[in-house]
Amino acid sequence: MANLKSIKSKIISYKKTGTVTHAMEAVSAVKMRKGQERALSGRAYAASALSILERISATPESRHYQVLRMRRGLPALVGLDKLCVVVITSDKGLAGALNSGVIRMAEKEIASRGFGTHNTAVVAIGKRGADHFASRGYDVRTRLDNVSDGVSEQEVTVLTEHILSWHADGDIASCVVVYQNFVSTFEQEPASRQIIPLKPQMIAEMIAGIRPARGKYAPHSGKKPETHAVAYSIEPDADEVLSVLLPKLVTIALFHALLENKASEHSARMVAMKSATDKAKEMAHGLTRTFNKVRQAAITREVSEITSGIEAMK
16 A cells, blocks of 8 residues: 555646646746747848958958958967857756857867967857856856846846957957857757857858758758949048948947857757656656556455455354
């Protein structure tokens, strides 16, 4: 009988867990749809903005801007250059391998470029990434926790200003952003994009990465849109225009990465909660069958004992 009570207690526990995870699945599904809508609607805008940046980076006027070139021949900065890594994770867990994938990609990016804890500056968007790199001795210069789903471009602009000022002061040589790129509801992939310095080839890779090569949201046509070189006439003055335009385009790249990561986060959490709900139902169903078997065996044993007692009394 004690065994039956134990099994029944487990069944109740699994059913309660399934109820909780089902509610979390429903909430995540609503957030997922909103996140996907924001990310998908922003892709065309981000691609167009980066296309402008790609063409501007090829103009003679852009050569004077550090954000578009590598630092060379600056002896005063030797030993001071650092890699800046913008790591975008979530504040909460229960999202499968979403955060661990971003963290692994960031660590791989740092190692592949020959940097370490002593010469890497981390800008962490999301508690999970901030806590991970802070606990391992990295210089977490800026962290942004509890980022809402309706994050504004203004919040990202502040981060961009910090990063560009570090680069202008010679404190960092380059900057990469690592995040989860949204492919579909059931698939997200970690991505790493260099945003400083911005070379035409790197910008082209960023544009190509905005629309996934496969999945429901991939372009229907396999042909890439044709682009033609344009001789830009920058008015009223190249310095005045580029000094405003370039930071905004870098902000757009960061903002788009954040939208993609948000869509990926809610999609991964919805799938994880659905899997947990299905598993809880499966376990409860299996334990119910076990409970019925044990109870039937106990009833059969009791009937057998009664029958044996009656036979012994004859």
